[in-house]
Amino acid sequence: MNPGTNKLNILQHTNMEKYAQSGDGQKIHYKESGEGKTALLFVHGWLGNAEWWNGQQEHFKDRYHIVQMSLAGHGKSDASRAEWSSERYADDIRAVAGQISSQEIILIGHSMSGAYVLEAASNMPNVKAVILIDTIKDLEEALTEEKAEQFLFVHYRNDFKNAVENILPQYLFTEKTPPDVKQKLQDEFLQNTSETAINLLRPLYKKDFREDASKIQVPVRAINSDNFPTNIENNRKYLKDYNYIEMAGTGHYPMLEKPEEFNKILDDILKELSDN
Template sequence: MTKILYLLLATLLSVSLFSCHNPAENIDKVEIENQGVNIAYNDKGKGDTVLLFVHGWCINKGYWANQLAYFSKKYRIITIDLPGFGQSGKNRSRWNARAFGGDVNAVMTKLNLKNVILIGHSMAGNIVVEAAVNDPKRVIALVGVDNFKSVGVGLPPTVKEKAAYDKAIDSLNHFFTAIATDYISHQLFSKTTPDSIKKRVMHDALSSDTSIAAACMKRDDLDETTELKNAGKTLYLINSDVNPTNVSGMQKLHMPFKLFYMHGTGHYPMIEKPVEFNNQLAQAIKSMHK
């Protein structure tokens, strides 16, 4: 009798544990793909406004974990893995802003999202702008995170400069580990960036598919200034002040923007100082409704 009782308890416990790890909301989760490529995502919270976070180069949706937890109390939050990174598929050959923008559009369409604030870190700045150009009715605002630091500033690159850049990208294909390590170490961190974050970023970058990572860095056929104008949205920037943002170009072009500075962080303010970042993003969202 005692043995049967123990077996019954063990069965009930296993069922209980299974239920805890398989909530009903995950059973009915919509699968999203764009042209046959799977797009992994998290969907949490409810609200009339949707915050859709898009990560930067060689990282993944996990970098928005703090924002997912914090903002889902008030808004519906979507975080995605861009194809080629994280848990999303890799079965395609195009890795530019136009292709990635289409991925963001696929997510918004499949989930029937409305009143979307697109938030793009690093290279994802151009990606969310492209998504807004493609589907302006769904998108109410654009937020860039440590990007768009010299919009409309300087002269277009010369043929010689373009050739030099293309050569550098070709070298990245052949010597990815050495070049990426040097670039990340010397360009993307501040003096106060914690070692744990440095290790995390470096690990994720060096674990990525090197051909995809290199392809993402190639010169795009999209003109940043033109696309921002075509999007027709106010650009909210949350940028590190370690490398100042030159706003003179946007001012000269009469482009609507609002800049929020993060003090003393490197290229990853959302994980380096998440509380301060969340406060800045909350302020940006508040200013959108004024």
């Protein structure tokens, strides 16, 4: 392929809506845009979707190949999966990564997807780095399935709307979270039934991700909010090259709450990674 043709292919990533097929046949929706030899593959958290990264797509599209995907059960992706597991979620990520044309991919995972990008990256040779967004703050302090049932799922089953409006905000938002962001997210959460919400989240608590973390050979960086502390020593026991930057005054959704500050920090991390 001559350079001109390659350049044409890169320029054709203009807001294209596509689907990849995961290992169990689920159609996984993703959008491609931007240009650049390195792809930033953005993966949302629980009950999210590809659109959560629109503020990053706009900021980075001139320099990077941008891929925004929705995991199975989320957004425009299929939701008829027979078995919800971390392995299936990692399959979703690998399916999209395998279908895009970039030879160099940086996986960016928010919240529950931090675990799944680590699992996916452990056997993807074209992954250059992993960036975690407000997730995996302490690899030695994982919530078990039993505790998730006790502290989360029982509230979802009893009254999901009440859980979303009155219980979850204690953990997900701060006083500085913009009201419109909080309202938008809560509205999106409530488009799901309590059982769907539980099924989509349960895989996170059924596996010890320290083994996947130990397999990662590429740099892992994190952008964490200061709402809960990060234990860098515990994470470095498993991740060979780990560091994080903390954002003050945001809740669990820094890319939505303070997009300009978030984009600047992500810019700096990408520059550091490219200089190495």
